[in-house]
Amino acid sequence: MKPQPDPDVRVAPDKPILESIAVSKHFSSETGLLQRKKPPVQAVNEVSLAVRRGETLALVGESGSGKSTLGRVLLNLLKPTAGDVIYEGRNLANLAPDKLRQVRRDLQIIFQDPFASLNPRMSVEAIVGEPIWLHRDDSRSARQDKVAELLRTVGLAPEHGSRYPHEFSGGQRQRIGIARALASEPRLILGDEPVSALDVSVQAQVVNLLEDLKHQFGLTLVIVAHGLAVIRHMSDRVAVMYLGEIVELAPVDALFETPLHPYTQALMAAVPVSHPDLRHPRAVLAGDMPSPSKPPSGCRFHTRCPHVRPLCREHKPLFESVEGERQVACHYWREIANAGAGSLIVPTPSAAYTRRLDLFKSHQALSLESQQ
Ligand SMILES: Nc1ncnc2c1ncn2[C@@H]1O[C@H](COP(=O)(O)OP(=O)(O)OP(=O)(O)O)[C@@H](O)[C@H]1O
Ligand code: SF4
Numbered sequence: 001m002k003p004q005p006d007p008d009v010r011v012a013p014d015k016p017i018l019e020s021i022a023v024s025k026h027f028s029s030e031t032g033l034l035q036r037k038k039p040p041v042q043a044v045n046e047v048s049l050a051v052r053r054g055e056t057l058a059l060v061g062e063s064g065s066g067k068s069t070l071g072r073v074l075l076n077l078l079k080p081t082a083g084d085v086i087y088e089g090r091n092l093a094n095l096a097p098d099k100l101r102q103v104r105r106d107l108q109i110i111f112q113d114p115f116a117s118l119n120p121r122m123s124v125e126a127i128v129g130e131p132i133w134l135h136r137d138d139s140r141s142a143r144q145d146k147v148a149e150l151l152r153t154v155g156l157a158p159e160h161g162s163r164y165p166h167e168f169s170g171g172q173r174q175r176i177g178i179a180r181a182l183a184s185e186p187r188l189i190l191g192d193e194p195v196s197a198l199d200v201s202v203q204a205q206v207v208n209l210l211e212d213l214k215h216q217f218g219l220t221l222v223i224v225a226h227g228l229a230v231i232r233h234m235s236d237r238v239a240v241m242y243l244g245e246i247v248e249l250a251p252v253d254a255l256f257e258t259p260l261h262p263y264t265q266a267l268m269a270a271v272p273v274s275h276p277d278l279r280h281p282r283a284v285l286a287g288d289m290p291s292p293s294k295p296p297s298g299c300r301f302h303t304r305c306p307h308v309r310p311l312c313r314e315h316k317p318l319f320e321s322v323e324g325e326r327q328v329a330c331h332y333w334r335e336i337a338n339a340g341a342g343s344l345i346v347p348t349p350s351a352a353y354t355r356r357l358d359l360f361k362s363h364q365a366l367s368l369e370s371q372q
């Protein structure tokens, strides 16, 4: 049986499927008896974010900015240190165990590394079928039929079920991971860097598969990614994270055309992408990201921001709503936008960026042709 389209997609399009309300996740570090207690790692700090039903929401930011931690907290794989996660209007902290089991089925994750995330000793049938075995009492042949159907859905052959992960390419293994996620008939899938370990041409195939599945099953997607070309292609909205906080949230075209936050502007200029041929040669952001155990006061970006003023060091900017369904956390975003029209704010993608995007798209066209 295929996962069924979510009937709520038609009846309640405006209701967020998943929300975080002032969610923090701080990791305390283990210390020996004689060592001084270290401050906790503030991986995620007071993040409020609503994931809209049926959208593809991207989480972007430098390594260590808290994307994966936020994703895991949203999926109830990690308990928040503070704040609430609301799924379908219900606070996960107050759910009874049987309801939480259903939430676990509804919210699935696929990982970056298809080589590491599949158990090498299990056959594909066992890997893909495990969620079905856990959650249902079907007969063996019914389960085999379901696994065969799922493998077909992700572009693999039912015969692949008897093979083992090492017999597959990276892209095929990612398809196996996606089939396993689909086995639970989820409503939302979080892809944590789902294509960044793959070749660019294979990335396009997996991105296309995720988009097809999203439409076929009425899924909501949350995609954690470094590769901005992938994000631009597949997401509806983008949340930009810096040092555990969301600094800008905007519809994808608006974010790429007029990034408002100085950090987003720097990210756009750097265009970090995973493929070596597409990598930008220079680091646009000065310095390293500060330690999340000792984040800067006021605006967390102030130690690297070219527009920093005294207020920034003392007061945290509000994450304010601005026109065009956007939110930004910067005291001076208006002044920066006005003063920088044409220089600080990038009104159109740079020529270098456009070249990289074209290259990505041509890889995609090639892979589409090869699929036909
Ligand atoms: N279990 C943990 N214990 C302690 N610190 C952690 C733990 N998990 C994550 N962190 C720290 O929290 C911060 C955010 O990590 P996270 O993995 O969420 O970032 P990320 O944005 O996903 O990075 P990347 O792009 O490298 O995957 C980092 O400083 C990381 O070292
Ligand atoms: S609040 Fe200040 S330091 Fe922070 S991004 Fe805005 S200008 Fe830069």
Ligand SMILES: [Mg+2]
Pocket (backbone or CB within 6 Å): 067, 068, 069, 192, 224
């Ligand atoms: Mg991560």
